[in-house]
Amino acid sequence: MKPETIIDFTHHQSAHCENGVVSNLMKHNGFSISEPMVFGIGSGLLFCYIPLLKVNHAPVITYRALPGHIFKKFAKRTGVKMKREKFSNPKDAKARLDENLEKNNPVGLQVGVYNLVYFPDEYRFHFNAHNMVVYGKEGNRYLISDPVMEDVTSLSEKELEKVRFAKGAFAPKGHMYYPISFPEKLELEKAIVKGIKDTCKAMLAPVSFVGVKGIHKIAGLIRKWPKKKGIKTANHYLGQVVRMQEEIGTGGGGFRYIYAAFLQEAGKLLGNEKLIELSKEMTEIGDLWRDFALEASRIYKNRSAQTDSYNKVADQLDHIADLEKVFFKKLKKAV
Amino acid sequence: MKKKEVPQDKSNLESANFRELCYAVNENGEYTTENSTGWEPKTVALNNAIEEIKERIADAKSRVIAGETSPIEYYMELHKMDVGILASYVGFWQWKVKRHFKPSVFKKLSDKTLNKYADVFEISIEELKSMGR
Numbered sequence: 001m002k003p004e005t006i007i008d009f010t011h012h013q014s015a016h017c018e019n020g021v022v023s024n025l026m027k028h029n030g031f032s033i034s035e036p037m038v039f040g041i042g043s044g045l046l047f048c049y050i051p052l053l054k055v056n057h058a059p060v061i062t063y064r065a066l067p068g069h070i071f072k073k074f075a076k077r078t079g080v081k082m083k084r085e086k087f088s089n090p091k092d093a094k095a096r097l098d099e100n101l102e103k104n105n106p107v108g109l110q111v112g113v114y115n116l117v118y119f120p121d122e123y124r125f126h127f128n129a130h131n132m133v134v135y136g137k138e139g140n141r142y143l144i145s146d147p148v149m150e151d152v153t154s155l156s157e158k159e160l161e162k163v164r165f166a167k168g169a170f171a172p173k174g175h176m177y178y179p180i181s182f183p184e185k186l187e188l189e190k191a192i193v194k195g196i197k198d199t200c201k202a203m204l205a206p207v208s209f210v211g212v213k214g215i216h217k218i219a220g221l222i223r224k225w226p227k228k229k230g231i232k233t234a235n236h237y238l239g240q241v242v243r244m245q246e247e248i249g250t251g252g253g254g255f256r257y258i259y260a261a262f263l264q265e266a267g268k269l270l271g272n273e274k275l276i277e278l279s280k281e282m283t284e285i286g287d288l289w290r291d292f293a294l295e296a297s298r299i300y301k302n303r304s305a306q307t308d309s310y311n312k313v314a315d316q317l318d319h320i321a322d323l324e325k326v327f328f329k330k331l332k333k334a335v
Numbered sequence: 336m337k338k339k340e341v342p343q344d345k346s347n348l349e350s351a352n353f354r355e356l357c358y359a360v361n362e363n364g365e366y367t368t369e370n371s372t373g374w375e376p377k378t379v380a381l382n383n384a385i386e387e388i389k390e391r392i393a394d395a396k397s398r399v400i401a402g403e404t405s406p407i408e409y410y411m412e413l414h415k416m417d418v419g420i421l422a423s424y425v426g427f428w429q430w431k432v433k434r435h436f437k438p439s440v441f442k443k444l445s446d447k448t449l450n451k452y453a454d455v456f457e458i459s460i461e462e463l464k465s466m467g468r
Contacts, residue, residue: 114415123347168416239379246380251357252358252371257357257359260366261358
């Protein structure tokens with residue numbers, strides 16, 4: 001390929017990588033779709049405790065849909081067709097990427113975080129569902145638009161191969177994707193309603209570890225951790241809960257603020273006052289998640305907590321779960 | 336969260352010179368975004384998690400020196416891996432990786448097998464073998 005291929009691609013920073021890549025690729029193709037809109041239509045919001053699985057030797061909670069789901073649901077509901085490819089051989093993966101760049105086509109890539117050299121060391125864990133756009137090549141360096149970063153960056157051929165072929169859970173296997181066809185006019189109204197209904201269904205699911213019930217479940221576990229696991233492990237677990245909730249990509253409050261932004265935008269677009277009101281309510285619930293994180297951090301900061309303080313943060317979660325139950329019932333009726 | 340309340344605490348992001356994006360409402364109640372340098376409650380959680388990893392590395396190191404485990408376990412911890420992740424990188428079953436933790440088994444490993452581990456850890460076979468000696 002030519003020594004220099006730079007596609008005219010505009011980088012917009014986003015909170016979350018998956019929404020960000022979709023939003024940026026849509027914008028590149030002339031469709032102005034915000035990050036919250038991708039997140040809402042793709043039913044990104046969730047609460048799920050994943051029993052049996054441990055990451056960093058602590059239980060796993062997710063505040064969002066499984067990697068790739070937001071993207072898949074968004075495409076399906078808006079009628080955008082995506083091409084997705086995985087590779088068993090790094091050479092083929094590279095050749096296909098170069099081919100697309102030469103055709104002036106920026107592509108989305110799924111990558112592992114552990115070997116992403118431009119991330120701070122402290123953030124480099126074995127997490128394989130990160131997303132970025134490659135928009136060109138200069139010499140042997142690929143030009144990267146990583147949506148969580150403020151500015152664009154670059155990776156050498158070897159560095160990019162490493163992150164594309166990271167191993168472990170959700171191994172990317174060179175996963176590459178890009179839109180290939182768009183509907184004549186993007187009809188967001190129906191897609192928004194579908195996205196909202198799907199989220200309400202998940203959050204109100206009659207399953208003990210999902211949605212509102214999942215939040216109660218975690219509250220129950222937090223009450224038991226200090227006695228069952230000892231203070232040290234209990235604090236390690238609690239720290240992980242807060243990290244999952246507030247880590248880079250969540251936009252704050254376990255994605256509740258991004259969702260509130262979506263409801264506000266959707267309410268205006270559909271002329272639905274109820275959604276705008278519910279957006280305010282979601283913001284208040286997001287603030288309660290932040291309060292929970294703050295309170296929890298006081299426990300693991302001091303490292304000498306009383307059982308009482310665990311009960312206190314568990315009470316906060318139970319309260320949030322009660323509010324979200326009412327909230328999602330109202331939201332379901334509002335569309 | 337209000338835009339002016341988006342926390343600007345010191346955090347580990349500073350080293351990479353970037354700020355993350357948060358969603359918040361402005362004075363008119365409209366949603367907008369604001370960059371954040373960090374928030375203490377999550378910085379403390381991250382720092383604790385890193386402390387925990389450091390303890391695991393130190394513990395593995397002392398067990399290698401005491402002859403209770405092989406250097407493979409030490410390097411696994413050093414790379415923030417667990418047995419499942421390491422197994423998928425080297426292409427062995429988890430039980431096999433665990434067996435390679437036994438110093439007596441490790442001593443008899445072929446160069447071919449050792450090379451797989453050394454490659455993943457980005458060190459030479461010599462470095463892998465010499466640890467703990």
